[in-house]
Amino acid sequence: MNHAAHLPLWAALLVAIFLLIGAGLALIGSFGFYRLRNFYDRIHAPTLGTSWGTAAIVMASMICFSVLQSRLVLHELLIGVFVTVTTPVTLMLLGRAALYRDRSEGNPEVPAISTPKGRLDKPQLTKESESVPHNSKNMND
């Protein structure tokens, strides 16, 4: 770590704080992903690491290299923007796929499909909501 000797103290402190925040958020997110009970709870936890975890570490990297090379180094922003833009897309696709799989298995814990008129299911519409397509195929794993 010889390059760190060229880093002034304020920059080293800033980089250290941002690194610890980012890594801590990523660790908390992964711990929540490991601990939470069902998939729909679990899908929320890793976003801690993909939002501010990534942002903090990217910021630490930007500060470190900007001060070391004494010019503005901003290419780490690419990673930040890319991760911020793509995470909601992947998680929405994955969540919808999981919902589809749970519905087609007839899992009672997920909300039933909405009626053709676009209303949410009400208790008197249980007959319609039971007509959710049941696949006889077992989709376990």
Added chain:
Amino acid sequence: MSVTILFWAVTIAQIALAIAMVLASVRMIKGPRAQDRVLGLDTLYVNSMLQLLVFGIRTGNTLYFEISLIIGVLGFVATVALAKFLMRGEVIE
């Protein structure tokens, strides 16, 4: 002084990210259903991307930035393809 601060911060961050990667892989191996495994792979990708960024700060080399960018892009494509596969049963229709 700044060498000591940066050394310990980078070491702690790398250990935290390594534990996060282990937790994500444990969930990926255990994960009761396929969507848990896909989400575990996605989390593992993001954590390894952050790990490489921190490694770049440790070595002072900007080369690691490009590796982590590639990992981020590949992780996105892999997760989207796997989610599509879970939904439709095939990736390209």
